Amino acid sequence: MDDWRFGDGWNCVKGFIVTMTIWVPTLSGAGPRYRQLADAIAAAIARGELVAGAKLTPQRRLAHALGVTTGTVTRAYSEAERRGHVEARVGSGTFVRARPSSTPAFGHVQQPAATPGLVDLSLSLPPPHPARAAGLKRAVATVHDQDSTLAHAVSYQPEDGLARHRECIAHWLDTLGLPMDPTELIVNQGGMHGIFLALSALCGPNARLAAETLSYPGLISAAQQLGLRTVALPFDEDGIDIDALARRYDRQPFRALYLMPDHHNPTTTRLSETRREALVALARARDFWLIEDGVMHLPAAHRGTPLYRLAPERTIYLFSVSKILGGGLRTGVMRVPQMLAARVRAAIRAQSWMPPPLMASLVCEWIASGDADRLLAWQEAELAARQTLVAERLHDIEFAARPGGFYLWLPLPGGLRAAGMVDQLERRGVRVTPAEAFCVGSEPAPQAVRICLSAALDQAALARALDTVRAVLLQPEPVPWRTL
16 A cells, blocks of 8 residues: 655545544653653553554654654664563564563563563663663674675684684683683573583483572573483582582482582572582592583672683583673673583584674674773672662661672561562562572472562662562561462
8 A cells, every 4th residue: 555644643545635643742750851752652551552563653753743853762762672662673663562461481581671660670681771782883883894704794604603703702701800712612692502502412311410409490491401300409508518419429320510609590609619629529530510600790709719720621611791791692602621512513503503603793893892891890880789779778688699799589588488479579560580480300499589680770770679579578468368
């Protein structure tokens, strides 16, 4: 159907002139105009003025109606999309997104405030900041002018990535206090991909994989998909129990042990130096592999000695830029002992042939420009400020946290159940994750929740959420009977 537009509010379709209503909000409140407009979009969706599937007013037209620049509207639409309210469709416009019907399963990333008024603290996302989009934009502009980079981007490359990408990331890791030989690195598509590759290289069908009784849900999912049997191991405030580990291995030998020694997910515990040395000695004596997950990046001052430095011959180390630059880049590296490198390369070739060189090129340009270091410095300061906020708001509540960490672990006082706590917080506009999501095998779940302080849109949103958590803890709602 032919469609000619010749003025605000009018539309001519095949000779018929009809009026067309465009949505124009009233901007109010403090702060930048783009944010006011993004807030207005969220409010209009909440009131039902903008329904799922509705097309937003074209940017130039809305800019004219509001008396702002087109750039302001573009930025507002981008902010609304980042929050999960709308989606841009190339060549068609920007449309209101449908609301999710239920809590997303593992792997579905819901951005903060995807539901109006909700503070989503269920996912360990890096703190939001416009510098991420700006840094990517500059990296894209730089790559745009590099003919050789673009040629590599559309050509088949080695399974382990380009040598210059490995060298760039290795140099950056060295500055972060994680020295590695570039020849030991294999480029992959992020931490989750690294886990899958490590398990594929180390464990055959029905092999046993050990992990702490609570562990990263992504590991649990990967083990299930690969048909592995999991062995759950006890741990305490100093990390995994080495004596219990030895006894369990003697009864149920396992091929590999997965752990997060610096920032355990979800409890934040750190493996002590004494236990790191004992673990390495045991791994050598019993001959099992170590998968060291370092994706949840912490400042060097808050990390221990990496296991790959203590036992380089039997440790796979995982690193990703997801928790620093952004999860959408899907770029990481894994440090692999030489004897395993061929297996990992074969796994990559079987799954995707190679990691996308364009994404690695963008990450390396981001690093080379200094933008990555500036963003990381801001993030470390922001997380420190949020940790201080947690200590102030929950000063009379017992919880566990790691300096520089993304989340806190909240064991519930006697009489409170995690399921009820999660439901009450959701009704009050705060989303957290119960311990059940982290249980390995058939291990019982403790009555506790994980709260990702990094995921809040800003410190003000985090403060409101923490006040709500404290209120629910101190005055929980009565739980109705559900059976007779």
